[in-house]
Amino acid sequence: MTTLTAPPRPKSVAPVPARRGPRKYGKALTYVALTAGAIPTLLPFVWLLRSALMQDSQMFIAPPQWIPDPFQWSNFTEALTAQPFGRYFVNTVVIAVVSVVGTVLTCSIAAFSFSRLRWRGRNVVFALLLSGVMLPYAVTLIPTFVMWQELGALDTILPLTVPSWFAGAGGGVFNVFLLRQFFLTIPFELDEAAYIDGASPWRVYWTIVMPLSKPAIIVVTIFTFIGTWNDFLGPLLYLNSEENYTLSLGLASFQSIYITQWGYLMAASAAVIAPIIALFFFLQRYFIEGVTLTGIKN
Amino acid sequence: MAALSGQRRLERRWGLLMALPAILGFVIFTAGPMVASLVFSLSDWKVGGSLEYAGLDNYARLGGDDLFWQSLGSTTYYTLGAVPLVMIVSFAVAMLLNQKVRGLAVWRTVFYLPTLVPAIANVVLWIWIFNPDFGLLNSLLRQGGLPGGMWIYGESTAIPSLIIMSTWGFGNTMVIFLAGLQGVPRHLYEAVSIDGGGPWHRFWHVTLPMMTPTIFYNLVVGVIGTFQVFNQAYVMTEGGPNNATLFYVYYLFRKAFRESEMGYASALAWVLFMIIMVVTFLMFRNARRWVYYEMAGAR
Numbered sequence: 001m002t003t004l005t006a007p008p009r010p011k012s013v014a015p016v017p018a019r020r021g022p023r024k025y026g027k028a029l030t031y032v033a034l035t036a037g038a039i040p041t042l043l044p045f046v047w048l049l050r051s052a053l054m055q056d057s058q059m060f061i062a063p064p065q066w067i068p069d070p071f072q073w074s075n076f077t078e079a080l081t082a083q084p085f086g087r088y089f090v091n092t093v094v095i096a097v098v099s100v101v102g103t104v105l106t107c108s109i110a111a112f113s114f115s116r117l118r119w120r121g122r123n124v125v126f127a128l129l130l131s132g133v134m135l136p137y138a139v140t141l142i143p144t145f146v147m148w149q150e151l152g153a154l155d156t157i158l159p160l161t162v163p164s165w166f167a168g169a170g171g172g173v174f175n176v177f178l179l180r181q182f183f184l185t186i187p188f189e190l191d192e193a194a195y196i197d198g199a200s201p202w203r204v205y206w207t208i209v210m211p212l213s214k215p216a217i218i219v220v221t222i223f224t225f226i227g228t229w230n231d232f233l234g235p236l237l238y239l240n241s242e243e244n245y246t247l248s249l250g251l252a253s254f255q256s257i258y259i260t261q262w263g264y265l266m267a268a269s270a271a272v273i274a275p276i277i278a279l280f281f282f283l284q285r286y287f288i289e290g291v292t293l294t295g296i297k298n
Numbered sequence: 299m300a301a302l303s304g305q306r307r308l309e310r311r312w313g314l315l316m317a318l319p320a321i322l323g324f325v326i327f328t329a330g331p332m333v334a335s336l337v338f339s340l341s342d343w344k345v346g347g348s349l350e351y352a353g354l355d356n357y358a359r360l361g362g363d364d365l366f367w368q369s370l371g372s373t374t375y376y377t378l379g380a381v382p383l384v385m386i387v388s389f390a391v392a393m394l395l396n397q398k399v400r401g402l403a404v405w406r407t408v409f410y411l412p413t414l415v416p417a418i419a420n421v422v423l424w425i426w427i428f429n430p431d432f433g434l435l436n437s438l439l440r441q442g443g444l445p446g447g448m449w450i451y452g453e454s455t456a457i458p459s460l461i462i463m464s465t466w467g468f469g470n471t472m473v474i475f476l477a478g479l480q481g482v483p484r485h486l487y488e489a490v491s492i493d494g495g496g497p498w499h500r501f502w503h504v505t506l507p508m509m510t511p512t513i514f515y516n517l518v519v520g521v522i523g524t525f526q527v528f529n530q531a532y533v534m535t536e537g538g539p540n541n542a543t544l545f546y547v548y549y550l551f552r553k554a555f556r557e558s559e560m561g562y563a564s565a566l567a568w569v570l571f572m573i574i575m576v577v578t579f580l581m582f583r584n585a586r587r588w589v590y591y592e593m594a595g596a597r
Contacts, residue, residue, distance in 0.1 A: 119313030166323025
């Protein structure tokens with residue numbers, strides 16, 4: 001995280017001692033303000049966990065209770081077995097993994113072509129592809145749905161995964177852009193040396209550019225994974241039978257059935273949130289880098 | 299020279315081949331559906347019926363469709379509330395975190411955490427927070443001796459409630475602001491200090507002008523994204539109460555997939571496209587007046 005921390009101020013700047021007083025107050029004020037912001041940010045999480053572990057009878061006491069007594073762990077087991085959440089989890093993982101592999105492979109291949117191979121019309125084609133990012137998803141929604149319907153692919157994972165194998169078609173083009181920007185920073189001498197040794201472009205892509213682009217690939221992986229994991233409209237449109245549901249779809253249907261069973265609902269929500277939060281803590285550095293990258297490169 | 303032209307040929311052949319998945323993807327999943335959608339919007343196609351040319355009938359019908367205007371109004375209201383609020387909160391927190399605070403990584407994680415919550419889990423959690431009887435907000439209000447509200451269940455409070463909810467997810471915007479703030483050259487601040495300028499001068503004459511490109515980016519992305527809000531209307535409110543939260547894309551979804559009016563829904567989609575194009579165009583044109591680029595064209 002050192003890259004994001006501001007460099008220390010040179011000690012020689014004169015006015016510092018004179019301002020020690022107000023600056024100290026300012027610092028304290030900063031922490032007060034941050035804490036004041038952190039409380040409402042964290043409160044919903046506390047509310048979620050507290051409700052997930054509470055008996056209904058205790059949940060409806062006023063003023064609100066904060067510590068579950070007893071800890072109702074059975075909320076989790078009962079909620080997660082009331083509907084086949086294990087199945088939903090597997091479905092979601094399958095869709096996410098197939099999408100991530102497709103996106104990373106085809107987007108990086110395209111990015112390699114657009115950044116390191118010279119061919120006529122390259123920049124025009126690239127600009128055209130990028131313009132697709134501007135298109136609201138609502139415009140392509142209906143014809144795409146009709147297309148999958150005609151192909152008899154409704155209620156399969158195809159509509160949710162195949163686009164990612166075409167360089168993440170639609171909004172996924174952004175990944176091509178991101179990877180291309182990264183590829184442009186790798187010295188071109190490496191390619192030239194390899195070509196002199198008789199390497200093919202594929203070999204240059206696979207053995208030189210890809211191994212040097214791990215940070216960018218991890219960023220694309222994380223964001224594609226999260227995007228697929230969180231997607232709701234896609235599964236809602238394309239998956240009908242319960243055994244094919246994803247976690248998001250399963251949770252929505254669970255919510256509509258157990259509409260007042262707050263303990264179950266919060267337990268199920270917590271279980272859906274947990275994997276993403278865990279992923280974040282493992283890959284924190286890349287998350288922040290990724291968000292930063294997406295913001296700054298524009 | 300022969301070797302070079304061989305290399306050129308190699309690159310041309312492989313270049314096209316490797317760009318092919320992306321090009322096909324664009325044709326199949328973007329350009330094709332876009333044209334198809336335009337064709338649908340000019341037809342009176344309903345599922346099960348035949349596709350017949352109807353000219354601009356669908357578009358003409360929009361003018362007299364109260365729900366269309368209602369959805370446009372609700373979505374605009376939501377966007378005008380949510381985008382500025384998220385931007386202001388994000389900017390303020392990013393400014394605080396840019397004060398060389400201790401434990402920056404921890405603070406940043408805290409504020410980023412809500413953005414990680416999957417959309418539907420987020421919606422389910424907030425249904426419970428907004429619950430008028432035993433939800434978090436009304437519980438706290440009553441404990442403080444205040445009357446509770448109806449939140450998403452009240453016609454006039456539904457959209458403000460959803461705006462509050464959207465503010466919870468300000469983390470992404472904040473991280474982008476923070477990166478922008480850390481990119482402001484320090485010598486500019488030092489120049490203001492040497493000239494005897496205080497914190498306000500530093501903010502007004504250095505931070506704000508240098509941050510305008512980042513602010514502009516977050517504004518454009520925020521407006522385009524927020525205008526296409528869907529999940530909250532679908533799961534939380536079903537467009538209600540009394541169509542107060544009938545958001546545009548939700549209305550489109552209902553027309554297309556509940557009422558099977560594919561032609562009419564496609565016209566809705568194209569009108570949305572036009573609105574987003576015009577708004578984006580206006581934002582870009584207006585940007586010249588207030589966005590400051592240190593090196594024009596460098597980005």
